[in-house]
Amino acid sequence: MNGSEQDADIWSTGDFSWLLLTDLSDDQIELLDAIWHLAIIEHPANAVGMHWPTWRDVDQYFFDLRDHEAGEVHQQLPSYSRIGIGPHGSPYGLVWRSEGAFVGPIPRDDEQVGLTIAGLVQLARHKKRNTQPLADDLVRIIRTLAQASNRIRRESRGESQPGRERELADYAEWLVSPRSDKPFVMPVEAIAQVLQKENVGVVKVGNRWVAQLGGTGLRKYLKIETAGDYLAQVGTTLSMPTGPYPHLEEEKEVQGVEQTGKTVFIVHGHDEAVRDRVDAFVQKTVANKVIILHDEDDNGDTIIEKFEQHASDAACAIVLLTPDDVGRAKTEDELRPRARQNVVFELGYFAGLLGRRHVMALVKDHVEQPSDLSGVLYIPLDSGEWKRKLERRLKNVDGISLRD
Known part of the structure; x- marks a missing residue:
């Protein structure tokens, strides 16, 4: 099977789990790490916050670190940008861009860039950064949105009710507010920018980030637990994971928490x-x-x-x-x-x-x-x-x- 046939097959199954299995070059790993490094903000009260950086800052930081341009490395990251627009409505890979690929293959200086859920997992895998728990937290927000959307449909006797807006902060509050055992503060803006590019119904309305619920597009996320579960469902609503993916199964066993019968x-x-x-x-x-x-x-x-x-x-x-x-x-x-x-x-x-x-x-x-x-x-x-x-x-x- 040639490259284009393989791409088409993955689109039809909607299984993006391969993004977690692809080995990255040293430059690609360092690019992901540069984005993460620049996103993290140290706060005085021993808490950690974040704000996704601009491409200008990433490019300069990467050049100082590796002595060559980040743009070429960005173009070689595993994604679907090389075959055009997919079922998301935009290319999907390890890095998201605020403007998308419509303005060119390399981000503009003033574009914000960040890591997708797949990118957070890949960074944890290759660089041993503590980004896997964040990826799983984001997946749990998606599952919670799916459950809320499902309730709206049930309350309308199974009829699709797309466009019912809910404040995203209501579903992401536990990631925004620091806890004594987890002093990490991820603002709603930073969460929303990731989820917007994951195509789960998160949009900006004026100055508010809202989740558009009540349709059928989120049903496939009702049972997801980990990033591996999520990426296996990212494509069409009719798809199921095609696997098997031994690496993902091992990862899920290690990271998951066994549920009791109660x-x-x-x-x-x-x-x-x-x-x-x-x-x-x-x-x-x-x-x-x-x-x-x-x-x-x-x-x-x-x-x-x-x-x-x-x-x-x-x-x-x-x-x-x-x-x-x-x-x-x-x-x-x-x-x-x-x-x-x-x-x-x-x-x-x-x-x-x-x-x-x-x-x-x-x-x-x-x-x-x-x-x-x-x-x-x-x-x-x-x-x-x-x-x-x-x-x-x-x-x-x-x-x-x-x-x-």
Whole structure:
């Protein structure tokens, strides 16, 4: 099979995993490393941030390092730019460009450049930089977007609802905010620039980065865990990985965290933004499967049968008390915000099934709280401490494994 036939075959399968397996020259490795080096910003408080550099800075840094031009090396990086536009709508490789290949084969001086998910993995593989966890974090954001998009379609009874905009920051917040055990700050802008070039529905609207959800294009990412999983699905929506790729399988075994049989069950009302925000944080924090009942198949069961089946597998429950209803006692005049009746029912169900210390309630605004469930941990969502408090409680639940 000649080169063009091979390219065409890869396009038809949509499997870009070979980008992780291709051996790079020393110059190519140093070019990726130069981009990463210039992107990293040291902050006074022992935190690390980033801002993708311009090609001018990369070219100058690379010339000082290797004593020749970066442009020629860039052109030889493995990508699809040599065969034109692919199913992404733009060439895809190890390096993204803010302007794309439409302005020429070599980036302009003022263009921003950065590493794609494949580029981050290749840099970790060849240069031993700690970029693999970031690649997997970005993939988890894509999976979370796919799950949110799938919920929108389910709520519209399976009909495609493209163009439903959500703030990207709601799904990427755990990568933006530093944690004591992971002082890395990747601004939404830097995250969005990568995801925009990954063609997962992330676009800039005015000064905001949003995810366009509700269509069918993200369905293939519902089960992805690693960069290898993601790149095997990058092509057409009808494709499946063609493999096998022994290197990727070994990588997945080493980097993945084994899921236990127990799950984290999230109970929610009508506030989709809160649901998706908490789901994204929990997915990032625990290795266990996270259950949102609406996302699970019915398999012919009634709603209560489906609920009981998944509840029996739960190690703990996170209940979102959001002001979706209002109500009052007969002796009162003022209506007060309340959670949905099914949410209150499931809160009590899990308190009886698992014990109150295995139930965590996240409270938005001034929602009424059940008065006879002392021992349940109530955490205000309006405070900046909800993530830390929730993670600390999850850490102490039997059957729950936290990600590294």
